[in-house]
Amino acid sequence: MSPLASLTSIISSGVQTLEYAYSDHGVPFPSLDEPYCPGPLDNDAAVTATTHLIVAAAYQLIATVRLPIATIHDYAPSMYMSSALGLVTDVEVPDVLKDEPAGLHVDAIGAKVDVDPGKLARVLRYLATRHVFREVTPNVFANNRISSALVKNQPFQQLKAKKSINYDGATTAAIVGHMTDESQISNSFFIEYLRDAPKDVEAPFHLAFKTKLTLWEWYEEPSNRVRGRRFANVMAGDGERFPATIFIEGFEWSSLEAGSIVVDVGGGVGSVTLTLAKAFPQLKYIVQDLREVIDDQAQQYWEQKSPQSISDGTVVLQTHNFFKPQPVKDAVVYFLRGIIHNWTDAMSITILKHLRVAAGPSSKLVIFDMLMLYACPDPAGLPPPPYPLLANLGLPVGGFITSFDLHMLNMLNGQERTVNQFMALGEATGWKLEDVKPGALGVLVFSAV
Numbered sequence: 004m005s006p007l008a009s010l011t012s013i014i015s016s017g018v019q020t021l022e023y024a025y026s027d028h029g030v031p032f033p034s035l036d037e038p039y040c041p042g043p044l045d046n047d048a049a050v051t052a053t054t055h056l057i058v059a060a061a062y063q064l065i066a067t068v069r070l071p072i073a074t075i076h077d078y079a080p081s082m083y084m085s086s087a088l089g090l091v092t093d094v095e096v097p098d099v100l101k102d103e104p105a106g107l108h109v110d111a112i113g114a115k116v117d118v119d120p121g122k123l124a125r126v127l128r129y130l131a132t133r134h135v136f137r138e139v140t141p142n143v144f145a146n147n148r149i150s151s152a153l154v155k156n157q158p159f160q161q162l163k164a165k166k167s168i169n170y171d172g173a174t175t176a177a178i179v180g181h182m183t184d185e186s187q188i189s190n191s192f193f194i195e196y197l198r199d200a201p202k203d204v205e206a207p208f209h210l211a212f213k214t215k216l217t218l219w220e221w222y223e224e225p226s227n228r229v230r231g232r233r234f235a236n237v238m239a240g241d242g243e244r245f246p247a248t249i250f251i252e253g254f255e256w257s258s259l260e261a262g263s264i265v266v267d268v269g270g271g272v273g274s275v276t277l278t279l280a281k282a283f284p285q286l287k288y289i290v291q292d293l294r295e296v297i298d299d300q301a302q303q304y305w306e307q308k309s310p311q312s313i314s315d316g317t318v319v320l321q322t323h324n325f326f327k328p329q330p331v332k333d334a335v336v337y338f339l340r341g342i343i344h345n346w347t348d349a350m351s352i353t354i355l356k357h358l359r360v361a362a363g364p365s366s367k368l369v370i371f372d373m374l375m376l377y378a379c380p381d382p383a384g385l386p387p388p389p390y391p392l393l394a395n396l397g398l399p400v401g402g403f404i405t406s407f408d409l410h411m412l413n414m415l416n417g418q419e420r421t422v423n424q425f426m427a428l429g430e431a432t433g434w435k436l437e438d439v440k441p442g443a444l445g446v447l448v449f450s451a452v
């Protein structure tokens with residue numbers, strides 16, 4: 004079969020599989036024109052795998068059939084997607100349209116969000132042309148499945164009044180805010196950083212904001228606390244966005260003795276701990292992070308999500324800098340989710356060494372992080388996908404990981420790593436890799452040697 008015929012066949016058989024899955028569940032396939040509502044198959048493993056194949060094949064089909072110059076014309080100005088998403092999320096257009104199924108004229112939208120209607124119409128049309136919002140009739144816009152995912156957690160009138168807490172509980176909007184504000188500003192220094200920056204400049208972020216602070220220290224500055232709070236919402240959403248099974252089944256938690264201590268190192272608000280504490284309430288958890296995160300965001304998170312876990316001592320929130328000696332000795336498990344990818348090898352080695360010094364002979368180290376996949380065949384990569392897809396499945400899998408890899412470089416001089424790179428970090432710090440579970444987030448279990 005030709006590459007084009009193979010790609011179309013992956014798409015058509017995938018679509019058939021999706022239609023069967025939805026009809027088996029007695030639910031219609033969600034319409035792109037309707038607001039998003041969580042559905043029973045959203046996190047179904049077979050549906051997700053099929054969706055990945057369809058998306059990978061569709062993108063490869065577009066890259067194959069289009070003239071190269073058309074693809075370049077599409078990719079090169081993609082910063083306008085960030086700007087357009089950033090604007091509508093910041094001024095809360097999806098929230099204005101939330102209760103307007105027939106849509107609103109852009110004059111009315113512009114008046115509510117204080118943006119010039121003629122310019123706003125152009126931004127909304129750019130997005131509607133890319134399936135974010137729907138242009139119902141000329142200049143009348145409504146939410147669709149994708150734009151509705153940006154609706155925040157409070158009524159529009161409240162959002163207008165209290166800017167510092169606008170992203171609380173609005174985890175998808177928070178990603179857009181984080182990516183299109185401090186990350187996009189940093190990204191405008193990305194080329195200069197790689198080509199010309201002195202070696203002591205850690206990341207484009209440092210050039211952009213003229214600071215030597217790490218992103219985390221910068222978030223703790225009074226002038227950046229709103230951004231820091233928004234970032235805490237991004238991370239809280241990651242706890243919920245990744246299927247809970249990654250954390251629950253990633254390690255044999257149920258084999259641990261009741262009362263065993265599990266430390267969530269750099270745990271943010273502790274959203275992974277919340278998932279684990281619900282599933283394994285017999286264990287004791289310590290969530291560690293920097294002072295501002297623990298005293299402000301984490302305290303509030305637990306008050307809202309599970310105050311009982313704090314009052315009965317199942318979960319303890321603790322201020323700790325992971326570049327200093329680890330105060331909790333001989334914990335049964337030290338785990339890190341989305342931490343190692345923030346740091347260079349040298350800094351990661353310091354973090355892991357502190358944990359190794361604190362560990363007892365049977366302590367385990369569990370790392371939840373993305374696993375970098377090559378775009379070419381690799382015996383350690385995914386099982387080979389159907390011809391002619393890329394070995395890392397292109398956009399839906401490898402695309403996501405490589406985006407985050409550049410995001411880590413942009414903001415932190417961090418990186419996503421292959422299994423072998425993680426193994427080398429373990430070998431340098433006295434941790435032996437004994438189990439790897441691949442997936443949307445890889446799970447790496449190490450024992451102390």
Ligand SMILES: C[S@@+](CC[C@H](N)C(=O)[O-])C[C@H]1O[C@@H](n2cnc3c(N)ncnc32)[C@H](O)[C@@H]1O
Binds near residue numbers: 323342
């Ligand atoms: C990408 S977030 C991950 C948070 C959490 N593990 C999760 O997955 O939700 C990185 C976290 O590392 C924390 N952090 C950064 N530097 C730290 C340090 N020196 N000591 C402790 N935590 C730190 C940040 O405050 C932030 O909460």
